[in-house]
Amino acid sequence: MSTPHYHHLQQYFSDLIASQQLVPGSKLPSERKIGEQFKLTRVTIRQALKNLEAEGLIYRQNRRGWFVSPAAVIYHPASHLSFNLYVTEQGFSPSTEKLAQQIEPANERIAQLMNIPVGNPVLYLHRRRYIDQRPVLIEKMYINQNLLPGIEEEDLTESLSQILKRKYQQEYRDMDLSFKSTSLPAHAANDLGIAAGQPGLQIERINYTSHKQVLEVDYEFWRHDAVTINIAIRD
Amino acid sequence: MSTPHYHHLQQYFSDLIASQQLVPGSKLPSERKIGEQFKLTRVTIRQALKNLEAEGLIYRQNRRGWFVSPAAVIYHPASHLSFNLYVTEQGFSPSTEKLAQQIEPANERIAQLMNIPVGNPVLYLHRRRYIDQRPVLIEKMYINQNLLPGIEEEDLTESLSQILKRKYQQEYRDMDLSFKSTSLPAHAANDLGIAAGQPGLQIERINYTSHKQVLEVDYEFWRHDAVTINIAIRD
DNA sequence: CAGTGGTCTAGACCACCAG
DNA sequence: TGGTGGTCTAGACCACTGC
Numbered sequence: 001m002s003t004p005h006y007h008h009l010q011q012y013f014s015d016l017i018a019s020q021q022l023v024p025g026s027k028l029p030s031e032r033k034i035g036e037q038f039k040l041t042r043v044t045i046r047q048a049l050k051n052l053e054a055e056g057l058i059y060r061q062n063r064r065g066w067f068v069s070p071a072a073v074i075y076h077p078a079s080h081l082s083f084n085l086y087v088t089e090q091g092f093s094p095s096t097e098k099l100a101q102q103i104e105p106a107n108e109r110i111a112q113l114m115n116i117p118v119g120n121p122v123l124y125l126h127r128r129r130y131i132d133q134r135p136v137l138i139e140k141m142y143i144n145q146n147l148l149p150g151i152e153e154e155d156l157t158e159s160l161s162q163i164l165k166r167k168y169q170q171e172y173r174d175m176d177l178s179f180k181s182t183s184l185p186a187h188a189a190n191d192l193g194i195a196a197g198q199p200g201l202q203i204e205r206i207n208y209t210s211h212k213q214v215l216e217v218d219y220e221f222w223r224h225d226a227v228t229i230n231i232a233i234r235d
Numbered sequence: 236m237s238t239p240h241y242h243h244l245q246q247y248f249s250d251l252i253a254s255q256q257l258v259p260g261s262k263l264p265s266e267r268k269i270g271e272q273f274k275l276t277r278v279t280i281r282q283a284l285k286n287l288e289a290e291g292l293i294y295r296q297n298r299r300g301w302f303v304s305p306a307a308v309i310y311h312p313a314s315h316l317s318f319n320l321y322v323t324e325q326g327f328s329p330s331t332e333k334l335a336q337q338i339e340p341a342n343e344r345i346a347q348l349m350n351i352p353v354g355n356p357v358l359y360l361h362r363r364r365y366i367d368q369r370p371v372l373i374e375k376m377y378i379n380q381n382l383l384p385g386i387e388e389e390d391l392t393e394s395l396s397q398i399l400k401r402k403y404q405q406e407y408r409d410m411d412l413s414f415k416s417t418s419l420p421a422h423a424a425n426d427l428g429i430a431a432g433q434p435g436l437q438i439e440r441i442n443y444t445s446h447k448q449v450l451e452v453d454y455e456f457w458r459h460d461a462v463t464i465n466i467a468i469r470d
Numbered sequence: 471c472a473g474t475g476g477t478c479t480a481g482a483c484c485a486c487c488a489g
Numbered sequence: 490t491g492g493t494g495g496t497c498t499a500g501a502c503c504a505c506t507g508c
Contacts, residue, residue: 004477030493041479043278046494051432054418063486063494072415078468177466180307181416181436181459183289195495197286199434199459201416224416224434231412231466233313239496265474276498281475298475298505430476 005040009048017057017068024070025132028058031066054199056225062193069225073131076230077205080172082159083129083137092131096157099191100126103152106142113206114144114214121145123152128191136226138188140219147215160216170215174208179229188221199224240275244283252292252303259305260367263293266301289434291460297428304460308366311465312440315407317394318364318372327366331392334426335361338380338387345377348441349449356380358387363426371461373423375454382450395451405450409443414464423456434459 016022028034031045038045049066052058060066073090087094105119114122123143128135141160145151148170154163164170184192184200203220251257263269266280273280284301287293295301308325322329340354349357358378363370376395380386383405389398399405419427419435438455 006477032493041481042494043480044478047477051418054432054434056415056417060494063492064488065493077466173470175468177464177468179414179464179466180291181434182291183286197289199289199416229412229414231312231414231468233410233412233466235408241496267474276500277475278499279497282496295475298473299507300474 005038006044006048006051009034009038009040009045010051013048013052014055014057022068024068026068028066028068053225059223059225060194062195070132070134072226072228073136074228074230077175077177078231080161082161084159087131093133095130095133097128097130098125098157099128100124101152101156103145104142110142110217113217114142114146116144116146123148125156127157131226134226135192136223138191138221142217144213144215147209147213164215170209172207172215173210174212176204176206178204181224184221192221192223194223201227240273241279241283241286244269244273244275244280245286248283248287249290249292257303259303261303263301263303288460294458294460295429297430305367305369307461307463308371309463309465312410312412313466315396317396319394322366328368330365330368332363332365333360333392334363335359336387336391339377341377345452348452349377349379349381351379351381360391362392366461369461370427371458373426373456377452379448379450382444382448399450405444407442407450408445409447411439411441411443413439416459419456427456427458429458436462 013022013028022028029037031042031049034040034045035042049058053060056069056072058066059069070092073087073092076086079086083096084094102124103121104124106114106116106122108118110122111118111120123145125141125143127139129137129139143151148164148168151163154167161172164172180202182200182202183197184194186196188200189196189198201222201224203222205218205220206214207216207218209215248257248263257263264272266277266284269275269280270277284293288295291304291307293301294304305327308322308327311321314321316324318331319329337359338356339359341349341351341357343353345357346353346355358380360376360378362374364372364374378386383399383403386398389402396407399407415437417435417437418432419429421431423435424431424433436457436459438457440453440455441449442451442453444450
């Protein structure tokens with residue numbers, strides 16, 4: 001077995017995508033159709049498709065089929081641009097959906113970060129964000145409502161940085177970021193409508209006010225093919 | 236099919252690892268052994284193992300078996316610490332192996348970045364880096380030898396930042412970083428001794444001198460389970 | 471050499487989505 | 490309701506590792 005069969009298949013679709021005979025968003029033939037055409041079983045087909053998925057060239061939506069991935073958006077955290085802004089600037093169309101919003105008692109980590117007693121209320125916000133109608137990101141945030149009284153009455157599908165600026169004359173300043181490439185936890189995969197266990201990118205972000213208080217702790221779960229992170233370090 | 240069989244298996248090993256009945260570096264039973272024990276076929280076993288791999292809990296080495304992953308090392312690029320230093324500080328044991336070193340003509344991207352004509356010589360360096368004897372990272376670097384005359388005579392398994400400091404009184408300063416979660420390209424997977432198509436983390440890093448000249452362009456290919464990236468943004 | 475993972479066949483049934 | 494991907498069986502042979 002010099003080169004495996006799935007490798008040829010990968011190459012085949014890879015070439016179709018590179019030459020734009022398959023464009024972002026278009027649907028691949030069904031696994032069974034591909035199988036007929038190449039005289040291969042579904043196991044082999046799926047190996048090739050999963051590899052292409054890992055490369056970020058294609059993605060699937062549960063039981064709907066396989067699709068060609070759009071270009072990844074570039075996330076530049078140091079720029080402090082909002083999701084809506086940087087997605088728009090790159091020629092895509094962002095949208096946001098609120099999945100949950102509630103007052104919650106702070107757990108240990110959140111309490112420690114926000115310097116409040118464990119169990120004190122924080123605002124929990126759970127959102128799903130889309131690029132060109134494709135869900136790409138699940139966001140779970142814990143907001144320090146002591147610093148932002150009345151924040152829960154705002155329209156929280158809006159950009160938070162907009163709300164901060166308008167209502168509180170606050171801006172995002174310092175932040176701590178942590179990135180990890182890992183599979184999406186089941187809850188995030190479900191929210192994104194994909195099978196659990198698929199590769200993803202997890203980000204933890206802690207946002208500080210200009211007085212070094214913790215404004216917000218943010219957990220983001222990205223489709224791994226949807227984003228590239230750029231950072232410029234200037235001492 | 237309420238919860239799939241592979242899910243139970245995942246949970247089983249996940250629990251063993253969490254409770255430290257399986258410790259980092261230890262070998263899992265063979266796929267066939269697991270199959271006997273749980274009355275499952277290898278296809279199902281492998282689905283569970285691949286999911287655990289995507290989570291970063293286990294890893295494999297080509298035809299040698301599956302092993303429990305060690306804790307990820309934390310890479311803090313803004314600290315300017317060398318690989319050797321930050322790995323050591325976190326209680327692991329780093330090592331470096333030089334796979335190739337040669338003078339090469341600069342390609343377009345490198346030439347543009349280094350502000351030299353295309354085809355001018357640059358020093359290419361290809362290294363493999365280990366944490367506790369596990370290969371975790373392939374590095375391909377292009378070094379601006381105009382700024383570092385005689386660099387090619389140094390021992391290039393050493394920390395480059397050490398060499399810079401000692402021989403050239405230079406230090407790493409500004410850098411541009413780009414991260415992407417994607418599968419490892421075939422060359423990198425081969426060098427790491429793992430099957431192609433496995434998830435990985437790709438980093439492009441451009442290092443500048445204090446005079447904003449490009450000192451070095453660095454491409455890193457990490458095992459995705461081996462690293463977490465932390466960055467503090469302070470304006 | 472025996473044992474490991476890597477690849478593959480030829481089926482099957484299920485859960486979910488769309489028309 | 491027909492078609493999709495998701496899961497799974499029960500095999501097989503190959504390439505490589507380690508003894």
